[in-house]
Amino acid sequence: MPGKYYEDLPLGMHIKHALGRTLTEMDNVLFSSLTMNTQPLHIDEHFAAQTPFGQRIVNGIFTLGVVVGITVGDLTAGTIIANLGYEAIKHPNPLFHGDTIYVETEIIAARESQSRPDCGIVTMKHIGRNQHDEICIEVTRSALFLKRPLVDNAEHEPE
Known part of the structure; x- marks a missing residue:
């Protein structure tokens, strides 16, 4: 599983995600249309x-x-239960x-869940930059991550 568990995300960890994504006119117009966002800055x-x-954004x-x-x-594939919130966008x-947008993530907080002993809450700051290295988006996001499963040694001992 490529996602990280709660224990794999220490405070201060920094990840520069290798994947970039070029944003096209079709992406923008289709998303705006599907979400019924008629803001002329996006479609006119x-x-x-x-x-x-001077042009659509x-x-x-x-x-x-x-x-x-x-x-x-890099972070969540198969290892989160849920996104809990997005702040300070x-x-x-x-x-x-x-x-083209590129993203980096910093772990800015982490704590064990009080209601779910098998989970922890991790707060991440994502920064998105364009191909000119200009910051275009910043967002703080909290998610409920699974803790690494404990291995039951009794099940794996040779008889």
Whole structure:
């Protein structure tokens, strides 16, 4: 299983995720349409050309989803029970069609779950940068991770 267990995520750990994702016009328009987001900054080129951006910008909620998705293979695949919350989402710079996003994660808090002894709560800060190394999104995310399973030695002792 590629995901990390609670014990594998010490405070201060830093992960630079190798996977990048180029964001296309189709991604942006399809996501905006599927979510019924009619914001002209995302879907109306004529309107967006007259804004300070000069062109359409990528939907921020789509960007958030891609950032979290990029982390799955390195962090959570098969080892989380649930995402508990997203906080302090910031978009300091826009993303445009054709930009590529890269993500890094820092573990900023970790504690054992009080209600689930087989789990721990990990808080991560994800930072997404474009191909020019400009920060385009920051998000703090908490998730309920499984603890590493204990091996029952009685079952594995030779008779």
